[in-house]
Structures are given as C-alpha cells and as structure tokens.
Amino acid sequence: MALPYYVSPEQMMQDRAEYAKKGIAKGRSIIAMEYSDGVLFVADNPSASLFKISEIYDSIAFSGAGRYSEFENLRKAGIQHADVKGMMYSREDVTARSLANGYSQILGTLFSQEMKPYEVELLLAQVGETPERNELYRISFDGSIVDERKFTAIGGRSESILTLLRKEIPQTCPSLKEALTLCQHAFEHGADPRSNLEGLEVALLDRTRIGRRFRRVPILEATQILS
C-alpha cells in the first residue's frame, strides 16, 4: 500500500505563498496616493477598456493586481456587498474598513483551505470628509491587511516603487499635479523605464464631488493636469 506523502504545514504554506507571490510578481503595479482633495489612483495599464481601478461605492475605490479573473471576482463581490449594505442600512454605513475585513476573510480562507491560493493583491481606499479621515488598505493573497498612510502600492514592482516614493514624498499633502507627477516618476524609475502617460490608467476619489466621488481621468485630462 502506497502511503500518502507527508508534507509539513509549514512547508505547505510556504509553497503556497511562493506560488502566489510568483503570480503577483508578473502583475503590473498600481499606486494610490492621498492628494489635497482626495485619493489618486494610478495603474500601469496599457489597455484602454479593461480597467484595474474601479468604483465600489460612493467614496470607496478598489484596484487589484495579479490574476485578472480572480480580482475581478473579488471586485464584483465587493460591489454586491456594498450595495446590499447601503440598501439595508444607509449609504454612510458602507465603509472601506468593513470591506477590507471582508476581503481579508475571503483571501485568508482561500489561502489556507484551497488547493490553489488566489494570486492577487488588493488596494482599497476611502476618501474622508477631511484628509485625516482618508483610509488606505493593502490586502495580500494570504488575507493579511495593512493600513497605510499617504501612499501605497501593489503589484509586481511595488517594492521598488515604495522605496522610491518613501524617499520623495513631500511632508505636506501634495496637490493633484504634484501627486500625479510623483506617481508617473515612480513608474518610470521604479517599474518600467519605458512607461509613459499613455500607458497609465488614472482615477480619482474626489472629495469635492457630491454623491459618487469616483471619477476616471482620461489621458487627455491627465496631460493637461501635468502641463
């Protein structure tokens, strides 16, 4: 009788983590950065129709790096959760914190119980009424969740981008122009030297808007902001 191979739990988790990290390393990066009027999202995304950044609720945006089909499923689940919650209670009761917790639960369970973990990293942001009340969350493939300030990045080249941003981020909250310039600079020097504005997807959570704060910024407008 053939005995099943024994694999220690440590080894199993390590293998899964390595597998997931490998998948994410192939993914392009996304930066979220607080600016004076809200939160700016910039993604390295050459496609003009398949988005990496999307609206979840009035003041919450989502973006995912890694395997498209997997973060797309999580995005849809988030929208459904938010819409149901907003309908049951009130629109103000939908928060990024509870969504981030939900994502963390899902990813944590998938990581420890499924054969194949999700190869994704998520970024969730909520724009607050004041800059101090902005929230940024980064959620990893194993469900670990990090609450960030000022800026954060996910995806394959996130480490080098973060190192660069840590050095160059100004003390005070940057304006939209400064933030966008900084993000573009980070992509150019931290991720891909060939990256230009045409290959970026830009979106905002703009505090000054009424109701739905999420807005996509077309490349033409992004060029004008930078000039």
Added chain:
Amino acid sequence: MNSENVSFPNFSTDPCSSFYQYLTSQRPDLLPMARWGNSLPHEGQTDPSLISTRHLPWPHGTTVLAFTYDKGVLIAGDRRATEGFQIAANRMEKVFQTDGFSAMAIAGAAGPCVEMAKLFRIELEHYEKLDGQPLTCEGKANRLGHMVKANFPMVLHGLVVIPLFVGYDHKREIGRLFKYDITGGRYEDTDFHAVGSGGKDARSTLKEYFRKSLPEDTAVKVALRALFNAADEDVGTGGPDLVRRIFPTVKLVDSGGVRDVDDTQLAEVCEALVNRKQET
C-alpha cells in the same frame, strides 16, 4: 458531426449585473414584496375577490407629468401625499433622479413607490459599476418595466406603483419618456404624459399648451400650469403653497445631465399663475 455533443460553457453562474436579480436569488428578504411573506397569492390561486372595486388598481393622490422640450425632457410632480381624507405630507418628493441622465416620477402607494425608486437607482448604479459603463436609455426603461412587472402581486393588494421614466438618449441625442401600466407594459411617448389621480386634468392642460420643441422657460411654465390645473380639480394633488413656500418639483434632463429648476424660478411662475386667477 453531431452538434448535440458539442457543449458550450455558460455564463449562468457568473455574478449578474442586475442588483434586482442578485437580491432575488441571494437576499429575497430584502425585496419590496418580502413583507408579504407567504401570504402572497401564487400563480393560479389569485382570489378574484381581491380584484374588486375596493382594490381597484389605480393610484390614489398625486399628479406627475413629463414632456419633451427643445433640449431634452422635463419631469415634474406635486408634493402632496394623502391618507384617506387626511393630508399625510405636503413636502413629499415624487420625482427622483435615478442616475446622471435619467429621472423617474411615481404615482401610487407612497411606501412601495419610494422603495421602487430607491431600488431602481441602486439597480442602475450597480450595473454601471459591475459592467464599467452605464445602461442605454432603452435598457434603463426596460429594466424599470421588469420591476413594475415584479410588483404585480402587490397590485392585487391595492399597492399600485405606476412610474413615469425619462432619460436622455446620447445616441439619438434626444430626451425620451416612457410610461408603464400595472403589468409592467412599457410604452414610449414622443410628446407628453401624466399619471396619478390628477393625471387626466394635467393631460388636458398639456394637450392644450404642449408644442414640439418648447424652449426651457416656456416648458417650465407649461408644467406648472398643468400641475396647477390638476390641483384645482383633484383633491389628491397639492397646488403651489405660497404661504409655506412649497412648490412642485421640476427636473430637466438634457445632454448636460439632470437639473432641478430652482425655487426662485418656480415661485415666480407660480405667483404669476395665482395672480392671473385672481384677475379673472
């Protein structure tokens, strides 16, 4: 080759872009008709006595109207809600913006009406978020038709919801308006329509004053006149209240989006209407 052997994967397990469908399959307890539990008559079991004159499926109170003007479409409604012979509210909103380029107005039982407007707004937003682009004007109108149809069991209990839907069609570059019947039937109107207990009176006024491609300020005047005349004839419709400064709601939907006509303009037109009545 036998084509029957070829099987295609289907998308049926994918999350649906419709919020209403999602609630139906996942959270039926949150649907507007959930409050009826199992007491709803099932198909083929409908008690004919329910459809008696006592439960005549017709909206009580309210006049809401919509018509096209040169840049798009206008939608307006009075502010009164009634409970029998009592006035339940005199500041009720019956015209709702449903997304960036559409609005709806409702006549019927207040609770389900407001609930349907709220659900429809979420439905459109949900679709837009999941799909990455908004529904077309036609698509929105059809979606609302499905919701009215789903409300039919409640109609048998006397809880009627009759909406009017208006939207700006970016492809055709015109404002469009749609009316519905209680079974969810959807009919497009090119000129004007009004529903509610004062709907008939409003329609007669509109018939008289409506012209194709009216300019915006004239359109507002015509809308307020129609509501004023309806309030004159119908107890369920509230006229402009110059004492408490309550005026009807008027919204304009055009290529720039949905706008409210502000109270100063409404007050001016309403005062002119009242003054004209006093002179005659």
